[in-house]
Amino acid sequence: MAISLTSAAASADEDILRWRMNSLLYPKLFGEAGSYFAAEVERRTGGSFLIEVQDRMVLDQDSFGALEAGLIDAVWGSAGHHHREDPALAIFSGFPFGPDPEGFTAWMREGGGAEALDAIYARHALKSFYCGVLPAEGGGWFRAPVETVADLDGLPMRAFGYGALTLRALGVVPYELPAADIRPALETGLVAAAEFSLPSIDADLGLHEAAGHLYLPGWQQPATSLELLMPRRRWTALSYDHRSAIEAACVTTLTWSLETAQPQQVAALERFRNEGVMIHDWPEEILARLREAWAEVIAEETVRDPLLAAAWESYLSHVESRGAASAQGYID
Incomplete structure (x- = not known):
């Protein structure tokens, strides 16, 4: 048995x-x-x-x-x-x-x-x-306010993917850092700004304690x-x-x-406000230049790869069939 x-x-x-x-x-x-x-x-x-x-x-x-x-x-x-x-x-x-x-x-x-x-x-x-x-992600943490496109020129910033390529076109110097290295990099001045993830996750990493200015919308993602x-x-x-x-x-x-x-993102933003973080809207001048830069980036990328070109055309066709895309990236 x-x-x-x-x-x-x-x-x-x-x-x-x-x-x-x-x-x-x-x-x-x-x-x-x-x-x-x-x-x-x-x-x-x-x-x-x-x-x-x-x-x-x-x-x-x-x-x-x-x-x-x-x-x-x-x-x-x-x-x-x-x-x-x-x-x-x-x-x-x-x-x-x-x-x-x-x-x-x-x-x-x-x-x-x-x-x-x-x-x-x-x-x-x-x-x-x-x-x-x-x-949407946050639009980026900055140690000092960003008021004009000129403020981005030469700025060392943790950034990733297409967002990094778009920022580079405006003079930003992007660094791809792992999560654990972002706060120390901000605190030591290796970078002066960083975008990483959702506000609730940025809060877990303590990014708001190393850079007191958060910009919205999270245009990059x-x-x-x-x-x-x-x-x-x-x-x-x-x-x-x-x-x-x-x-x-x-x-x-x-x-x-x-x-x-x-x-969770709404709660994180409320926490930031209560702890003295300055939450800003991106200046329209900067958003307009970022849009222009992104259009140039995706045009260059699609030329290199027919399958990426097909994917982008798929998205544009979808947007056209449904009306304007919802692309604000605001989360509060």
Whole structure:
């Protein structure tokens, strides 16, 4: 009888599919969304599909190699994390003067965005699923006020992705620093400004204690997408039930992210005000120049890559069909 029970337990365990999913994202909100997704998959499969979420065990730039080698089964992150491997992916994390979370979601789910992203990942034998979206970032933390475009010329600033390229066109000297290094860089004067993430996450990092001026809107990233990424062979090997669970869990995680993140940003902004942070609107002169610079940046980038050009055309067509994009990036 003991042998029989042991065999039954072993057989039941063998029927459980176990994945290792590496989260590239900051633990608060971003990483929590990954854990929420994994729990949804487990619930929907009755425990037959378990996803272990590992917090940044593999670095962004090592993700493709780790997936190919089978060291991990999936990655939780945002497409822009893989810009070193494929610059065309950066646009799918959110982009300057782009849509708000609802508008970004509409493009990805109904306007051809998911298909455009799938075409880019196909050249790496990868497949992704749009599983979440977060609201606008802050527009940047500054040690001194910014009043004119001239104030940006030569300014050392932590910045990332297309936002960094756009700022560079106005004379900013961008640095891509990891989260833990941003506050020390501000405090020592290595940089005089920084943009990183949502206000609630910037608060966790103490950026408001190192730079007392916050600018809004977060023009550089009015929305941040969350995705599940895996080798295509992993997806094709899944059963119908497990595929369905992943798709359904992405939908519920998307809803969770939309409902959860926004109130936290409102609370963070109120905290900043109470602690003496000066919250400014970007001067219209600067926003106008940033828009011009972004138009030049995306024009140059699309010339280099036909698939990026197709993705950008997909977005523009979607905006035209729905009317003007919601691109303010305000979060309060």
